[in-house]
Amino acid sequence: GQQLNQSPQSMFIQEGEDVSMNCTSSSIFNTWLWYKQEPGEGPVLLIALYKAGELTSNGRLTAQFGITRKDSFLNISASIPSDVGIYFCAGQLGNAGNMLTFGGGTRLMVKP
Amino acid sequence: DAEITQSPRHKITETGRQVTLACHQTWNHNNMFWYRQDLGHGLRLIHYSYGVQDTNKGEVSDGYSVSRSNTEDLPLTLESAASSQTSVYFCASSQRKGMKDGYTFGSGTRLTVV
Numbered sequence: 001g002q003q004l005n006q007s008p009q010s011m012f013i014q015e016g017e018d019v020s021m022n023c024t025s026s027s028i029f030n031t032w033l034w035y036k037q038e039p040g041e042g043p044v045l046l047i048a049l050y051k052a053g054e055l056t057s058n059g060r061l062t063a064q065f066g067i068t069r070k071d072s073f074l075n076i077s078a079s080i081p082s083d084v085g086i087y088f089c090a091g092q093l094g095n096a097g098n099m100l101t102f103g104g105g106t107r108l109m110v111k112p
Numbered sequence: 113d114a115e116i117t118q119s120p121r122h123k124i125t126e127t128g129r130q131v132t133l134a135c136h137q138t139w140n141h142n143n144m145f146w147y148r149q150d151l152g153h154g155l156r157l158i159h160y161s162y163g164v165q166d167t168n169k170g171e172v173s174d175g176y177s178v179s180r181s182n183t184e185d186l187p188l189t190l191e192s193a194a195s196s197q198t199s200v201y202f203c204a205s206s207q208r209k210g211m212k213d214g215y216t217f218g219s220g221t222r223l224t225v226v
Contacts, residue, residue, distance in 0.1 A: 033214045042202050042217030043155075088155065090214065098143045098162065098206055100215060104154040 006089050006103030013079055014111050021106040022073040023089035031092040032065050032072040033100065038085045046087075047074070081110050114139040118203050118218035125225055131190040133221045135203030142208040144186040145215065146170075146178065148199040155202065161186055193225045 006023045013019060023032070031050055035043035047058050049065035049072060056063055063074045072091070076083055089103040116137040125131050135144065146158040157170030159178040167178050175197060177189045190197055200222050204215040 035214070035217075040219070042204075042219050043215075044217070045214045048212070048214055098209065099160070102155045 004089055004091055004101055004103035006106055008106060009104065010107040010109070012109045012111065015079060015081060017079050019076040019079055019083070019108060020073060021087060021089075021108075022071060023091070023103045024071040025091065025101075026070065027093055028069045029072075029091035029101075030069075030094050032063070033090040033092075034061075034063050034072070034074045035088040035090060036085050037088065037105075043086075043088055076108075079108075079110050081112050084108060084110050116203060116205055116216050116218045118201075118221050120221060121219065122222045123224070125193050125223070127193060127195060127225055129193050131193050131223065133188045133190075133201055133203075133223070135186050135188065135218060136184055137203075137205045137216070137218075138184065139205055139207075139216060140183060141205035141216070142183065143206040144180070145204045145206075146176070146186065146188045147202045147204065148172065148197075149202060149220075150199050158188065158201075159186075190223075193223075195225050197223065198225045199223060 004023045004025050033048050034046045036046050037043040047056050047063040052069050053067050054065040060077045086105045086107050088105050090100040119134045142163045145160040147155040156172045158176050161167050161180040200220050202220050203218040206215045
């Protein structure tokens with residue numbers, strides 16, 4: 001099936017550093033979503049993007065819908081220990097109805 | 113408040129046994145999904161439903177079945193549990209059309225097959 005290439009797979013950073021992760025695909029997506037999964041819990045929606053070029057923030061998080069509609073990135077500024085978790089991108093293809101395609105996840109570890 | 117609940121949170125079962133994992137949502141969402149999460153594989157779709165009496169296979173459906181007799185519930189059944197089905201299982205739901213709010217996920221069921 002369709003795949004989203006998410007990178008990096010894991011990051012180990014110092015508290016206070018900025019973080020950037022991205023997802024790319026060879027297919028065009030209508031919607032991009034970013035989720036965070038904390039240990040022992042299900043993914044929770046962080047940011048949703050609906051238009052090419054859209055830039056949306058949620059606190060220290062900023063995500064962008066790529067102009068080509070084939071990619072998206074998520075930035076976290078001034079990381080804190082509670083940012084630890086797995087971040088997933090997800091996209092909705094134009095012909096996929098109500099189906100999301102998920103990236104493989106970025107595992108973020110923050111050293112205090 | 114609306115929610116999506118999975119039960120049990122943890123289960124250990126023996127190889128060959130039939131196991132059913134429950135998923136119940138009070139969002140009145142038409143769409144429901146089952147995923148499994150394994151290290152190195154991210155989230156993989158098992159089965160999904162777009163409404164009552166509708167069920168569809170996902171990319172890893174072998175050995176699993178679902179039924180949708182009402183809007184609120186989509187139980188996942190492992191017909192004959194195998195060690196390869198040891199995983200964390202997530203249920204999700206979404207509104208009928210569009211992706212305004214994406215999927216809402218349950219907290220997961222950790223299944224161990226011994």
